[in-house]
Amino acid sequence: MTTMPKASKTNTSKITKTPRKKRVSSLRLRNLKYYLGQTIKSLLRNKIMSFASIVTVAACMVMVILSFAATSNVSLFLDYLESSVGITVHIDDNLTEGQLEFLQQQISAAGNVSMARFVSPDEALVDLARVLGDDYGIIKTALEGEENPLRRTFVVELENVRLQRETIETFETFFGIAYIDASTEAAEMLISANNVLAIVGFVVVALFGIFSVVIITNTIKITVNSRRNEIVIMKYVGATDSFIRWPFILEGVLIGIIGGIIPLVATWFAYENLVESMTTSGSGLIYMLVREFPFRTTGEIFPLLIPIILILGAGIGVLGSVSSIRKHLNV
Amino acid sequence: MIKIVNATKIYENGSRGVQDVTLTIDKGEFAFIVGSSGSGKSTLIKILLRELDLTEGEVFINNEDITFFGKKEIPFLRRKMGVVFQDFRLLPNKTVYENVSFAMQITDASSREIRRNVPMVLSMVGLQKKSKAYPNQLSGGEQQRCALARAIVNNPPILLCDEPTGNLDPDTAWDIMNLLDEINSRGTTVVMATHAWDIVDAMKKRVIAMKNGFVVRDVERGGYSNDDYA
Numbered sequence: 001m002t003t004m005p006k007a008s009k010t011n012t013s014k015i016t017k018t019p020r021k022k023r024v025s026s027l028r029l030r031n032l033k034y035y036l037g038q039t040i041k042s043l044l045r046n047k048i049m050s051f052a053s054i055v056t057v058a059a060c061m062v063m064v065i066l067s068f069a070a071t072s073n074v075s076l077f078l079d080y081l082e083s084s085v086g087i088t089v090h091i092d093d094n095l096t097e098g099q100l101e102f103l104q105q106q107i108s109a110a111g112n113v114s115m116a117r118f119v120s121p122d123e124a125l126v127d128l129a130r131v132l133g134d135d136y137g138i139i140k141t142a143l144e145g146e147e148n149p150l151r152r153t154f155v156v157e158l159e160n161v162r163l164q165r166e167t168i169e170t171f172e173t174f175f176g177i178a179y180i181d182a183s184t185e186a187a188e189m190l191i192s193a194n195n196v197l198a199i200v201g202f203v204v205v206a207l208f209g210i211f212s213v214v215i216i217t218n219t220i221k222i223t224v225n226s227r228r229n230e231i232v233i234m235k236y237v238g239a240t241d242s243f244i245r246w247p248f249i250l251e252g253v254l255i256g257i258i259g260g261i262i263p264l265v266a267t268w269f270a271y272e273n274l275v276e277s278m279t280t281s282g283s284g285l286i287y288m289l290v291r292e293f294p295f296r297t298t299g300e301i302f303p304l305l306i307p308i309i310l311i312l313g314a315g316i317g318v319l320g321s322v323s324s325i326r327k328h329l330n331v
Numbered sequence: 332m333i334k335i336v337n338a339t340k341i342y343e344n345g346s347r348g349v350q351d352v353t354l355t356i357d358k359g360e361f362a363f364i365v366g367s368s369g370s371g372k373s374t375l376i377k378i379l380l381r382e383l384d385l386t387e388g389e390v391f392i393n394n395e396d397i398t399f400f401g402k403k404e405i406p407f408l409r410r411k412m413g414v415v416f417q418d419f420r421l422l423p424n425k426t427v428y429e430n431v432s433f434a435m436q437i438t439d440a441s442s443r444e445i446r447r448n449v450p451m452v453l454s455m456v457g458l459q460k461k462s463k464a465y466p467n468q469l470s471g472g473e474q475q476r477c478a479l480a481r482a483i484v485n486n487p488p489i490l491l492c493d494e495p496t497g498n499l500d501p502d503t504a505w506d507i508m509n510l511l512d513e514i515n516s517r518g519t520t521v522v523m524a525t526h527a528w529d530i531v532d533a534m535k536k537r538v539i540a541m542k543n544g545f546v547v548r549d550v551e552r553g554g555y556s557n558d559d560y561a
Binding site: 031229237240 | 380402403406407408409410414420421422433434436437438439481482485
């Protein structure tokens with residue numbers, strides 16, 4: 001057997017060090033069919049985990065939708081309060097016409113006042129009659145021949161109901177005011193309710209968001225594990241990380257989007273029915289309270305909610321899938 | 332085509348995969364890497380595939396320094412090399428055709444190219460009639476031929492084989508060797524790590540013997556030596 005050292009061959013090749021080339025792999029349309037096929041197969045292969053992930057995302061999204069709808073309506077109630085409740089300033093009976101005019105100027109010039117309307121005792125009685133309806137007859141009989149007991153008032157509309165207390169304090173320094181009527185407690189309750197709702201909404205959404213990411217991560221991890229062999233082979237034959245990653249990302253996105261669409265459809269119908277039943281029929285205290293309130297319609301809420309929910313769902317999906325596949329790509 | 336200069340690989344546990352290996356394999360060559368288990372044959376294949384980072388030394392493929400290739404470059408390097416393993420590594424839920432076409436899909440080949448090339452290589456390895464079969468419906472030899480078809484479907488200039496006949500009976504092993512010889516005769520550089528002394532002796536190709544990570548013998552048209560088992 002003849003042996004021939006190979007060292008001489010070293011000199012036959014011209015060795016050059018070439019700079020590393022930058023190559024960018026992106027989602028190609030040609031591969032999209034392959035990716036989607038893999039995604040659907042994977043979702044069907046792990047039916048139970050896929051279903052669990054969708055349910056968790058859907059639960060998270062229901063919370064987001066409820067928080068959004070509630071906050072949106074409470075802020076509408078506040079706007080309503082600002083424009084319709086305002087403050088009623090009852091004027092001292094002894095005030096002369098000149099003093100009354102001066103008081104009106106003072107009130108109008110005070111900050112946070114959008115409008116100050118004078119209401120005479122006669123007008124006030126007509127308003128009272130409208131509010132009381134049939135019961136007005138009894139009062140009218142009782143007042144027969146008597147002088148109208150109602151005071152002259154200014155009905156003041158505020159620019160910002162959150163500054164109601166400060167505005168009242170300013171009014172109290174003016175001369176000629178008997179007393180001031182204002183539903184301060186209702187306004188404050190709504191303001192704090194809105195703040196609490198925003199905080200609770202944020203915490204609930206954040207918690208469910210984390211749950212969703214964790215459960216999607218687990219679902220994709222199961223998929224990745226079941227396809228680990230395939231990933232290794234793909235790496236050996238020269239698949240780029242992005243080629244391997246895309247079906248998993250699409251799986252996460254699909255879970256996120258389906259988990260968003262289901263609660264969107266469900267809450268659309270539920271919300272419409274709820275508002276309708278609260279404002280058009282029923283009886284009792286709640287009906288009395290809410291029939292006058294202007295609820296947000298589905299047409300106002302959902303055009304904003306749909307993109308938020310779908311983007312959020314897709315985002316949760318991407319986050320879950322990317323974190324679960326990272327370590328499996330090191331082959 | 333392949334140049335390894337003073338390559339040393341020390342694993343995290345301190346064991347040495349290869350030590351100070353320097354060798355060149357020219358374009359169109361057929362080289363056997365022989366040696367006992369743990370001699371460094373598979374480590375060498377893994378270094379060429381850039382599955383392992385070198386501790387010291389350099390590796391060049393086609394005059395390109397691949398020693399420090401990053402995540403982005405490795406896939407494109409691997410497309411220049413077909414690879415065949417002892418355990419076939421076919422995807423069980425894909426047919427023969429899909430197992431082969433899948434290697435083209437990842438390279439962004441058009442469906443037209445796939446439809447043209449896959450039947451061609453399947454016919455070359457004699458599996459054209461089994462294209463719809465799943466791996467578990469194939470014999471060991473057929474599975475390895477499918478793996479071979481997958482390795483060459485992108486027409487790589489280099490074919491790396493890690494014990495490709497290790498799981499096959501002698502007759503089937505020779506079928507695979509004949510195919511490898513044919514692929515080599517078409518200009519593909521073939522590097523094959525193996526224990527199969529009878530094949531190495533009969534083929535009369537270049538033999539690179541390894542022991543404890545060192546290259547201890549490098550002969551043109553050689554055979555297995557008794558020392559290679561030690």
